[in-house]
Amino acid sequence: MPEGIAEGIGASVRRKEDRKFITGRGRYTDDINRAGQLHAFFVRSDVAHAKIKSVDIKKAAAMDGVAAVYTGQDIADDGVGGLICGWVVPNRDGSATHEPPHPILAKDKVRYVGDHVAMVVADSLATAQAAAELVNVTYETLPAVVDLASAATAAEIHDGMANNTYFDWELGDEAATADAFSKAKHVVSATLRNNRLIPNAVEPRAAVAEYDHIADSYVLHSTTQNPHLLRLVICAFVLNIPESKMQIVAPDVGGGFGSKIYLYAEEACCTWAAKKLRRPIKWTADRTQAFLSDAHGRDHINKVQMALDDNNKIIGLRVDTLANLGGYLSAFAVVTPTYLHGTLLSGCYAIPAIYTNVKGMATTTAPVDAYRGAGRPEATFLLERMMNIAAAEIGMDPAEFRRINFIPKDAFPYQTAVALQYDIGDYEAPLDRALEMIDYKGFESRRAEAAKRGKYRGIGLSSYIEACGIAPSAVVGALGGRVGLYESAVVRVDPTGTVSVFTGAHSHGQGHDTTFAQIVADKLGIPLANVEIVHGDTNRIPFGMGTYGSRSLAVGGTAISKAVDKVIEKGKIIAAHMLEAADSDMEFKDGKFAVAGTDKEKSFGEIALSAYVPHNFPHDRLEPGLEETAFYDPLNFTYPSGTHIAEVEIDPATGVVTLVDWACCDDFGNLINPMIVEGQVHGGIAQGVGQALLENAHYDENGQLLTASYMDYCMPRADNFPSLQVDYTVTACTHNDLGVKGCGEAGAIASPPALINAVVDALSPLGVTDMTMPASPEKVWRAIQNAQTKAAE
Amino acid sequence: MYATDYVKAADVADAAAKLAAADDGKLLAGGQTLLPTLKQRLASPDKLIDLAGCGLSSISKSGDAIKIGAMTCHADVANHKDVAAANPGLASLAGGIGDRQVRNCGTIGGSVANNDPAACYPAAVLALGGTIHTSKRDIAAEDFFVGMFETALDEDEIITAVTLPTPQKSAYIKFPNPASRYAMVGVFVAQFADGVRVAVTGAGEDGVFRASDIEAALTAKFDAASLDGMTMSEDGLMGDIHASPAYRAHLIVEMARRAVAAC
Structure with missing residues (x-):
């Protein structure tokens, strides 16, 4: 049908989401403000490697407008967990990857310029920043370790981690490779350096953390690429909060390139402090903080x-x-x-x-x-x-x-x-x-x-x-991965035949609103305008893995496709009932359920209505409604x-x-x-x-x-x-x-x-x-x- | 940024009075350096005195010079037909500063008063042998640029205009820093009846300076080939992660050659 050609799979449809982005109507984390919110500013290490001798917060805490100043000691006293590693590998000698603690505020030692030492919370950002300048940290500096080639013989960075080596891993057949070299006619050798980069998403990282002390629940707006992963990590590993008590919302996110996959210290600190102070807390990185503390x-x-x-x-x-x-x-x-x-x-x-x-x-x-x-x-x-x-x-x-x-x-x-x-x-x-x-x-x-x-x-x-x-999740697990790598989708058909798709993938600029809608519109034979894509809110979407590693279409898009297939299969049974035909005779094409070889047909909209107004409905075989979920774990x-x-x-x-x-x-x-x-x-x-x-x-x-x-x-x-x-x-x-x-x-x-x-x-x-x-x-x-x-x- | 009071001056005398009355006042002359500095909390003036309403934006040609009001923005200089006709090097310099937004906010007075070692304008003012008019006196370019971010201005002195003699030929060629696009090396060449003047920005540890060897060679013969085989000493040149003193020394000669070719 014409719509299919113009808007379906293979069509260069203009991005549905661009209107809001181009006209400045995007809604990013920093656009969100809450009544009574406080602002956080982090005191960061200005030395690369040092023991923390003392952190004097008295002057800062006494400043007008400052709600609290927290240090690594406060975090430790509260039993807050550290940031975790999501995937480890075995060493060549069979031992495990060394995973040193990564506290969300440094307590004993700092290990890079930009490391988080204290958190100031105040009624304005300007006050928080001014108070942060009054926090007096005394360091016993240790030698910086900057040169990669000589890092193994440089000053010890983590207690008991020999040679500054987190892991020493191998892959492949060493003997067979040596054998190949012994038989080679030419051997070509080179040392090749891959330079260090800083991701530089247009939107810097940000968080707005809220705590509802009546419901004992949290809402965290975050610039994350993967809301559910963030929820799992912050709840289960860092703050010990039931996942059901935590809503993560990643609204419009302005680029990530990987740097917004991870839970960072700032989000965890804001969430932790929001409960302590019973006030919403906002933090937005400025560009300097982004350069210093985004993962490189x-x-x-x-x-x-x-x-x-x-x-x-x-x-x-x-x-x-x-x-x-x-x-x-x-x-x-x-x-x-x-x-x-x-x-x-x-x-x-x-x-x-x-x-x-x-x-x-x-x-x-x-x-x-x-x-x-x-x-x-x-x-x-x-x-x-x-x-x-x-x-x-x-x-x-x-x-x-x-x-x-x-x-x-x-x-x-x-x-x-x-x-x-x-x-x-x-x-x-x-x-x-x-x-x-x-x-x-x-x-x-x-x-x-x-x-x-x-x-x-x-x-x-x-x-x-x-x-x-x-993928697949099972293989990834066998190789040391600590997460699943499937994707989820819910396809919810409304009584009037419009469709909402709830995807576990997360768009931070990739155009999911358009690409995913094209898949659904094409498969269901409905206009693109009738398909809405919902992502980025753990209270709305099924448990999903987010977006990284060029996975959204291949994994998330396939999950959507599979959920649509389930909708079509259910629709066929409803249509067969209405048309008094056998299920096996039903065909779905161009938005119509038809009895093969006849002119008997029901439109997609008619079936949708019938699913929610089930007067003539196969109740003996189906439940009412037209909403399907698929989780897809690739092979x-x-x-x-x-x-x-x-x-x-x-x-x-x-x-x-x-x-x-x-x-x-x-x-x-x-x-x-x-x-x-x-x-x-x-x-x-x-x-x-x-x-x-x-x-x-x-x-x-x-x-x-x-x-x-x-x-x-x-x-x-x-x-x-x-x-x-x-x-x-x-x-x-x-x-x-x-x-x-x-x-x-x-x-x-x-x-x-x-x-x-x-x-x-x-x-x-x-x-x-x-x-x-x-x-x-x-x-x-x-x-x-x-x-x-x-x-x- | 730190909290500060913003006030608008009615004229130069008012600005001077407001500056004198402030504990640590700063003049705002476009703000393309000052505002980012404030945002990064690297300066904390108690008063910002905006010169925008002081009637200092003007360009006038008189005989063998062009006089530019201190608050004239770069875009106006770049687009002024008298400037383009009389002093094409100056027009192209102004048109190559920063981006469109910067060129419509930043001013000549602000630029020379700041004397950033990588700013473009100081090269033009020095190469052209300009005069800086202030609320108190006239200062020759030679005496004005004292060192990196340092000028001959007194604390309470306000630039009102800059007069730039019209050369026979002029050109400015900039090798931009790839990241900031400030001048990593910028060379302004101006040919006058009595000789060639060449000023270099972006390269000197003490800010803008005249390249006397290049001037002598070009005064002898105004031809890019006059610079063939010339090497600059790297003494006194800046070195950073983008360019060593030796590379800057090389670029000075190369940019001078290109400037002559562009005249």
């Missing part, structure tokens, strides 16, 4: 070796990774560099033997956790850099070197050497398309033309695979893949890298809303190019964050980008009903190595073979200077 991302050092045989096929890969996890273990800090990193090391290549060892290290820096891509960008960066380094060493075209090592399209399902089983893929198709889009064959003439203008031009490929929509990850190609020009006089062209072809399976997918790809590439070219979190040797504002932390801007060429190939996911794969992280995963490969390619005529991220102007200029000096010698 990436920050790995990788020693990589790749073994090639006589035919230039990769026969072995060994990766030793040091992952900087900061002063405390954040909730998913452990899984990110392990099961979301080591398992991706086969990329889209048939590599028979892989071994990886990952050491999770403590430093006196902010906690590091999942950030858009979470482990997969780090794995893809090292692998796709190695593909180019190896191709250069053996003198082979990097596209061809990738092609001969791809897992062939007839080899699926494909079991990698690092635990994953890819269900389906075709890696040559997007490679070929991307090469065509960028005119790969014509590149050398573009290089020559640029050289005439005095510019170095380079091209760089990245053929990535990623694993997203992490496997989904495996998006594709090729991204960057083309850059470098000005040798300044070292400035200009991105001049970008072509990508991704395989996300079936697309529900291609326009939203394209937006996700654009955003992902922008973040990846940000990492490769501009962004870097920089701590000085004393553990002070030098990039704690936009004056020094360089975010990508629109004028850093050319128009991006985006296209798709499709191999439908084999194990979800919609045949979809995740698309949210792909751009951020694929793009950094493409950009760096292009920079190195541009400089390769000078003999430059590597470039660390970000490829900042001075770094590039120095590489050129050094190459010219070397050439002159």
Whole structure:
């Protein structure tokens, strides 16, 4: 039907939610105010590593308008639990991940600049902030531990945790890998650094905590990406509150990129204090606090070796990774560099033997956790850099070197050497398309033309695979995960045939209101305008897992689809009863329940009405109403893949890298809303190019964050980008009903190595073979200077 | 920010009186640096005295100079046809400061009074040999810019206008800090009948300065090629996480070369 074509699956429907966002009518946590609310401000450590000798709150507490000042001692006296780690891994020696305590207010020691030391609650933010300046903390400073490479031999950060190592994990067959290297014709080695990033969601973290002392219940408005997960953790592990007494509401949330997955100290402190003071408490991070205390991302050092045989096929890969996890273990800090990193090391290549060892290290820096891509960008960066380094060493075209090592399209399902089983893929198709889009064959003439203008031009490929929509729960549990990874949906049909969908996934910018509605509208044959998506409130939605890891469509969308299927099945029985036909003769198509082969039919609206006004209804078989719930626990990850190609020009006089062209072809399976997918790809590439070219979190040797504002932390801007060429190939996911794969992280995963490969390619005529991220102007200029000096010698 | 009293001055004399009466008053001249500073609680004046209503926004061309009122915003300078015709370097400098919002709030008087070592305007004022008019006197650019965030202004002195001589040719080229987009190195080149003046911002530990070697080379021959092979000493240049003194030294010559080419 026409509506189906215009609004259903596959249509680039404009986002339903954009009207409110574009006109400033979004309702964010900081927009929420409660009568009698107090404001919290946190006293944060200004030293990286120290023993707390004393915290003097007298002056602050005595200030007019201050309701309370709390310290780590108050938290400890009240028996409040610490923040927890949501996933742990075994060490190589069989022992467990070291999980040091992470109190919500530091009591004995601080472990990074920004660590929470005291909480001031006052009748205005200005008063709270002024009082916070009167809290006098005396420290006995200890040596800062900033350098990742030497962290193991630096000052002990957590009592009894040897070598500042949280865990020492391995994956793969070490002996088989060693054997492959012993037989190799070429061995290619490199040390590759993955730089540290700060997520920078547009909306900083915020919380409004309320306590009702009559009902003994709480409402916490929060900027979380996963309200139920937050509820579970804050209730069961930190504050010992019955879950039924806690409502978490995540209203409009302005971006997260992973940084809003975790329960943070501030939300827990506000909730705890709201009960103590019997007043609502509000806290909103300013940008400086966000820089200091949001979980950071990436920050790995990788020693990589790749073994090639006589035919230039990769026969072995060994990766030793040091992952900087900061002063405390954040909730998913452990899984990110392990099961979301080591398992991706086969990329889209048939590599028979892989071994990886990952050491999770403590430093006196902010906690590091999942950030858009979470482990997969780090794995893809090292692998796709190695593909180019190896191709250069053996003198082979990097596209061809990738092609001969791809897992062939007839080899699926494909079991990698690092635990994953890819269900389906075709890696040559997007490679070929991307090469065509960028005119790969014509590149050398573009290089020559640029050289005439005095510019170095380079091209760089990245053929990535990623694993997203992490699942199944049982496997995740066996690997140390402490959460389920299903998603839930309730599809509630109203008597007039409109539909409300209650999803456990949470939109913080992804466009769920539109994409999810398209699935429902398409399947039920009703207008998109008749479908409302409800998310983000634990009192309204079924227990759900929220949004991260490119899971919402593949897992949450499939749950919705399954609930809609149940609605249709029930509708068929109601219609069969009304039409006096057998259930098995009923068909549902284009919004109508029809008896096959006849003109007898009932519209979806008629069946909905009948379900709630059940005068002519199969009461012997069904209960009235038309509302169905589905929980969907996937059988496997989904495996998006594709090729991204960057083309850059470098000005040798300044070292400035200009991105001049970008072509990508991704395989996300079936697309529900291609326009939203394209937006996700654009955003992902922008973040990846940000990492490769501009962004870097920089701590000085004393553990002070030098990039704690936009004056020094360089975010990508629109004028850093050319128009991006985006296209798709499709191999439908084999194990979800919609045949979809995740698309949210792909751009951020694929793009950094493409950009760096292009920079190195541009400089390769000078003999430059590597470039660390970000490829900042001075770094590039120095590489050129050094190459010219070397050439002159 | 800390609580502060905001008052609007009627004219320069009123502003001076209000400034004198305040314990720790600050003049608000667009506020593009001062307001963020206040928000971060890095300053706590008891009084903010806004100069916006003092009638100091004007641009007038007289003979061989352009006089710009202290409260003239960057956008007005950038878009003024006399400025563009007489002093294209100045127009492009003003049009390249910050973003559209900043250019419509920030003022020339505010910029030179703050003397941020990475601000653009000081390079123009020094390269053009400008004169800073104040509530008390006229100060030559050479004497005005004393050091990083330091000027010759007395505590109670208010800039009223800046006069900038019209050069034969001028250009300003900025290498922006990738993050802040302030000048990491900004070079203003001005050619006059009696020689070339070149001022550098964003690079000096003491703020804006004249590059005498570059001036001499360009006075000898006003051609970008005159700078071939020239190297700057890195002594006295800033180093930070974005650029070392050596890189800044290199960029000064390179930006000067580009400025000459743009003249």
